[in-house]
Amino acid sequence: MKLTINEIAEMAHVAKSTVSKAINGQKGVSESNRQRILEIIQQVNFQPNVSARALAQSRTGAIGIVLPHSVTSLSGTFWATVVSAVAAEANRHNNSLMVISPQEGEKLKLETLEAIINRHSVDGLIIGAEQIQSQTIMNVLLQDIPFVFIGKNQFLDHYAVDVTNRKSALNVTEQLIARGYKKIGCIAGPENFKYIKERVQGFKDALEKAGLVSSGTAYSDYKKESAVKAASDFFEQHKDIDALFLAAGGEFVLNVMEALKSSGRDLKSIGLGVFDDNRIFDFLDCSIVAARQPIEKMAQCAANMLFEIINGNPPEKKYNCFDAEIIQH
Amino acid sequence: MKLTINEIAEMAHVAKSTVSKAINGQKGVSESNRQRILEIIQQVNFQPNVSARALAQSRTGAIGIVLPHSVTSLSGTFWATVVSAVAAEANRHNNSLMVISPQEGEKLKLETLEAIINRHSVDGLIIGAEQIQSQTIMNVLLQDIPFVFIGKNQFLDHYAVDVTNRKSALNVTEQLIARGYKKIGCIAGPENFKYIKERVQGFKDALEKAGLVSSGTAYSDYKKESAVKAASDFFEQHKDIDALFLAAGGEFVLNVMEALKSSGRDLKSIGLGVFDDNRIFDFLDCSIVAARQPIEKMAQCAANMLFEIINGNPPEKKYNCFDAEIIQH
DNA sequence: CTGAAAGCGCTTACAG
DNA sequence: CTGAAAGCGCTTACAG
Numbered sequence: 001m002k003l004t005i006n007e008i009a010e011m012a013h014v015a016k017s018t019v020s021k022a023i024n025g026q027k028g029v030s031e032s033n034r035q036r037i038l039e040i041i042q043q044v045n046f047q048p049n050v051s052a053r054a055l056a057q058s059r060t061g062a063i064g065i066v067l068p069h070s071v072t073s074l075s076g077t078f079w080a081t082v083v084s085a086v087a088a089e090a091n092r093h094n095n096s097l098m099v100i101s102p103q104e105g106e107k108l109k110l111e112t113l114e115a116i117i118n119r120h121s122v123d124g125l126i127i128g129a130e131q132i133q134s135q136t137i138m139n140v141l142l143q144d145i146p147f148v149f150i151g152k153n154q155f156l157d158h159y160a161v162d163v164t165n166r167k168s169a170l171n172v173t174e175q176l177i178a179r180g181y182k183k184i185g186c187i188a189g190p191e192n193f194k195y196i197k198e199r200v201q202g203f204k205d206a207l208e209k210a211g212l213v214s215s216g217t218a219y220s221d222y223k224k225e226s227a228v229k230a231a232s233d234f235f236e237q238h239k240d241i242d243a244l245f246l247a248a249g250g251e252f253v254l255n256v257m258e259a260l261k262s263s264g265r266d267l268k269s270i271g272l273g274v275f276d277d278n279r280i281f282d283f284l285d286c287s288i289v290a291a292r293q294p295i296e297k298m299a300q301c302a303a304n305m306l307f308e309i310i311n312g313n314p315p316e317k318k319y320n321c322f323d324a325e326i327i328q329h
Numbered sequence: 330m331k332l333t334i335n336e337i338a339e340m341a342h343v344a345k346s347t348v349s350k351a352i353n354g355q356k357g358v359s360e361s362n363r364q365r366i367l368e369i370i371q372q373v374n375f376q377p378n379v380s381a382r383a384l385a386q387s388r389t390g391a392i393g394i395v396l397p398h399s400v401t402s403l404s405g406t407f408w409a410t411v412v413s414a415v416a417a418e419a420n421r422h423n424n425s426l427m428v429i430s431p432q433e434g435e436k437l438k439l440e441t442l443e444a445i446i447n448r449h450s451v452d453g454l455i456i457g458a459e460q461i462q463s464q465t466i467m468n469v470l471l472q473d474i475p476f477v478f479i480g481k482n483q484f485l486d487h488y489a490v491d492v493t494n495r496k497s498a499l500n501v502t503e504q505l506i507a508r509g510y511k512k513i514g515c516i517a518g519p520e521n522f523k524y525i526k527e528r529v530q531g532f533k534d535a536l537e538k539a540g541l542v543s544s545g546t547a548y549s550d551y552k553k554e555s556a557v558k559a560a561s562d563f564f565e566q567h568k569d570i571d572a573l574f575l576a577a578g579g580e581f582v583l584n585v586m587e588a589l590k591s592s593g594r595d596l597k598s599i600g601l602g603v604f605d606d607n608r609i610f611d612f613l614d615c616s617i618v619a620a621r622q623p624i625e626k627m628a629q630c631a632a633n634m635l636f637e638i639i640n641g642n643p644p645e646k647k648y649n650c651f652d653a654e655i656i657q658h
Numbered sequence: 659c660t661g662a663a664a665g666c667g668c669t670t671a672c673a674g
Numbered sequence: 675c676t677g678a679a680a681g682c683g684c685t686t687a688c689a690g
Contacts, residue, residue, distance in 0.1 A: 003447070004667055015677040020669060030675055047447035051383035052667035055682045060380060062427070069413050073608040077405030083412060084398055087430040096450060097428045098391070101416040118332070118376035121425060257612050267612060278609075279402040283586050283596060285614040333683055344661040349685060359659055381683030384666045 003046050011044075012037045023048060050096075054120075063090055063306055064098040064122040066108050066131050074278055075250030078295060079128075082150060085299035086126055093307050098122055107131050110140065117144045124306045126299075129153035129160065130222075146309040150302045152195050159305055161298045161320045163275075165195045168291040168324035169202025170209075172273040173245050175289040175326055177206060181243035181271045183215045187231055187256055188247035191219040199247035199275070215241045222248070224255055231259030243271030249293075250276060281329040291324035298322055332375050340373075341366045352377060379425075383449075392419055392635055393427040393451040395437050395460050403607055404579030407624060408457075411479060414628035415455055422636050427451055436460050439469065446473045453635045455628075458482035458489065459551075475638040479631045481524050488634055490627045490649045492604075494524045497620040497653035498531025499538075501602040502574050504618040504655055506535060510572035510600045512544045516560055516585055517576035520548040528576035528604070544570045551577070553584055560588030572600030578622075579605060610658040620653035627651055 005023075009016040014033055021029045022037040029037075040046075054060045065086055071079045083099065090097040098121065102108050108131045116122060117140070124146035132138055138155060141147050149160035176184055186203050189196045200217060207214055216238045220230030235241075244260075246253055253274050260267060267286040274281075277292035301320050308315050334352075338345040343362055350358045351366040358366075369375075383389045394415055400408045412428065419426040427450065431437050437460045445451060446469070454476035461467055467484060470476050478489035505513055515532050518525045529546060536543055545567045549559030564570075573589075575582055582603050589596060596615040603610075606621035630649050637644050 005669095006667080009677095016667090017669075017677060017679095018675085021676095024669085028675060033675085045443060045447060047444055049384070049667050050448045050450050051380045051389060052682090053669075054380035055378070055384050055684085056667080056669040058682070067413075069417070071406070071409035071413055073406055076407075076409035077400070077402055080400035080405035080409040080412075083409075083428055084396075084400055084430045087428045088398070088432065091430075099412055099416045099426045099428055101413045101420075103417065114374060115376055118374060119379045121379050251608075254608055254612070261612070267614075279580075279583055280607075280609050280613075283583070283590070283613055283615075284609075285596075286612075334685095335683080345683090346661060346663095346685075347659085350660095353685085357659060362659085378683050381666090382685075384668085385683080385685040387666070 003044060005046075005048065008037065008040055008044070008046055011040050058120070060120060060123050061094065062096045062098050062122045063124045063126065063303070063310075064100050064116060066100045066102075066125060066127045068128060068131065069102050069104050069106065073251060074254060074276065077278060078151075078250060078276060078293075081295040082128075082299045085296040086303045089300050089303035089307075093303075095123075095307070100125075102131065107133050108137065110134070110137055113137060113140055124148075124310045126150055126302050126306055129155070146306060148302050148305045148309070150298065152193065154193055154195075156194060156319065159309065159315075159318050161302045161305070161322065162195065163291070163293050163298070164321045164323050165198035166202035166205065168275070168326075169199040169245065169247060170206045171202075171324075171326050172275075172289050172291050173203045173206035174210070175328065176243045176245065176271050176273050177210045177212065179243075179271055179287060179289075182212060183241045184212070184243040184245060184271075184273075185215040185234065185238050185241040186217040186245045186247060187234055188217060188219050189252060190221050196247055203245045203247065222252060224251070227252055227255035228259045231256040232263055235259060235263040235265065241270070243273070243287075245273040246275065248275060275324070277325075277327045281327075284329070286329075288329035290327040290329065292327050293324050294322050332373060334375075334377065337366065337369060337373075337375055340369050387449070389449060389452050390423065391425045391427050391451045392453045392455065392632070392639075393429050393445065395429045395431075395454060395456045397457060397460065398431050398433055398435065402580060403583060403605065406607060407480075407579060407605060407622075410624040411457075411628045414625040415632045418629050418632035418636075422632075424452075424636070429454075431460065436462050437466065439463070439466055442466060442469055453477075453639045455479055455631050455635055458484070475635060477631050477634045477638070479627060481522065483522055483524075485523060485648065488638065488644070488647050490631045490634070490651065491524065492620070492622050492627070493650045493652050494527035495531035495534065497604070497655075498528040498574070498576065499535045500531075500653075500655050501604075501618050501620050502532045502535035503539070504657065505572045505574065505600050505602050506539045506541065508572075508600055508616060508618075511541060512570045513541070513572040513574060513600075513602075514544040514563065514567050514570040515546040515574045515576060516563055517546060517548050518581060519550050525576055532574045532576065551581060553580070556581055556584035557588045560585045561592055564588060564592040564594065570599070572602070572616075574602040575604065577604060604653070606654075606656045610656075613658070615658075617658035619656045619658065621656050622653050623651050 005016045087097040129149040153160045218234040271287045273289045277290040334345045338348045416426045458478040482489045547563040600616045602618045606619040
């Protein structure tokens with residue numbers, strides 16, 4: 001019942017090595033044999049066993065994606081889109097996609113990473129860059145497995161896809177200005193992250209271009225409490241702002257909104273510039289300008305880069321930046 | 330450099346079959362040998378090659394999850410949470426999780442499914458039930474691979490996890506009534522889906538209990554245009570409704586909201602009962618009661634059921650229903 | 659308990 | 675071009 005390359009060889013009256021060559025499109029099979037073999041294969045719907053092939057080639061035909069455990073609300077959309085797009089791309093390359101998700105509240109652990117590598121579970125990794133926090137892990141990666149970062153990335157010297165942060169931030173802020181806002185503040189993620197620096201810079205670029213001055217900038221890490229507190233403090237100190245540029249996406253936006261709400265301000269009374277778009281923004285009674293990252297494109301690009309590396313043709317361009325589309329809500 | 334079971338055997342001065350037994354916790358290894366072997370393994374951080382093991386055991390140690398290609402906004406959250414939870418559960422069982430995502434705008438194709446099965450890429454499948462639309466596919470599944478459905482499910486005779494639809498719908502509707510709404514309509518997904526029937530029934534239960542009559546029920550499929558149109562028509566015909574129970578989740582909610590908005594009604598002027606909760610609802614200027622599905626729990630349950638089937642102890646209880654939590658926004 | 663051997667289903671030199 | 679053979683790194687009867 002179980003179909004293997006042996007059965008096919010028998011049916012085609014050739015050696016299994018010949019069948020193998022035919023399947024893999026290699027030289028060394030006569031045209032007539034090739035045709036006959038492929039016909040039979042199609043007829044009986046034979047597919048080579050992935051484990052056997054992986055073992056023989058020492059290549060699994062799978063890539064992995066490392067994503068955050070906690071993907072709620074806004075950031076859920078981002079990751080679901082990435083996973084979908086990468087899965088499709090892997091499929092195009094006749095590969096499969098393995099999901100690697102750290103434990104609750106944790107980042108990728110050295111132990112987990114080493115298990116993946118030593119077991120040879122995947123040929124390469126796509127990594128949500130914020131998952132990497134230690135240099136040790138970075139070193140293990142660099143040494144033992146091909147990988148590319150996706151999104152926010154603090155290790156800019158490696159393969160990665162990202163968004164044109166400074167430019168997009170500038171564009172968003174300019175739209176806020178065009179809407180008539182004049183006292184625009186900024187609440188950002190961790191100050192030491194390069195992409196945060198870039199976005200804040202873009203924000204300032206726009207103000208300067210328009211001859212405005214910044215109404216203050218606050219930084220915070222991504223923990224819910226920290227973000228809410230940072231935002232609350234900011235509102236306390238800057239009661240006169242009429243708009244806000246948020247130099248971080250996903251849940252961060254909701255955290256700031258929460259602070260805004262509990263500070264007693266009406267959402268409606270303030271203009272908001274955010275990263276990452278979401279269809280729900282259409283229904284928020286609130287003036288929003290969003291930078292929509294081309295998530296699918298970015299994910300596809302990351303996957304393609306990874307396959308190039310795996311296949312031994314690493315792309316010369318290590319860092320791929322995409323423009324965000326500015327969406328008016 | 331590459332570590333295999335042979336190296337370990339050499340280091341421990343035993344046969345590799347003995348090492349294998351030690352690793353897999355089988356009988357037939359002296360205590361002293363076992364200890365020595367395991368110590369060495371830990372020391373050199375040896376992990377058996379998954380492909381080799383898979384080939385030898387004809388068991389891949391991987392499960393697959395089939396999810397919709399298009400996971401935007403609201404439904405993105407649902408699937409991201411499911412994937413995360415299933416990945417964690419697979420990990421607990423020392424398995425990995427493979428993502429299978431149909432092409433743009435398509436459901437799971439027979440061809441794809443057969444490739445997965447014939448290639449022996451995974452030991453079992455978790456399937457977003459709405460991915461299955463043909464009886465043919467259902468038959469292939471039933472015959473060739475263990476699987477369990479997650480969420481909305483029209484094939485209730487197979488392993489599945491779901492939400493207590495009727496009861497949750499009743500609870501949501503009761504909360505709307507408690508808020509003072511009296512003219513409550515219902516917009517639902519496809520009428521022939523069993524879970525839609527159940528939710529609509531729960532909606533009616535609540536009205537009856539409160540001595541109210543339904544202000545109309547509309548059905549629609551899940552395509553964006555259909556849903557928007559169905560909702561628009563409904564609003565046209567029922568101008569006097571003050572609340573709406575939506576017997577479907579995810580994007581469906583946004584589609585109805587869109588229709589509501591373009592029909593000229595203020596979101597604020599209407600009460601909304603929805604399936605699937607979302608943190609963003611807190612910021613919608615709108616009276617919302619949501620049934621929050623315990624997504625993580627459901628996903629865990631599905632994964633555990635699948636592993637029981639794979640391991641040859643299929644659970645006696647095929648259908649696992651979870652209560653939704655009622656969230657007031 | 660212990661280990662030599664066969665086998666899982668492929669691929670890949672290699673000799674013909 | 676063709677095929678017999680060895681090998682990928684494990685597991686699993688089986689004989690001792």
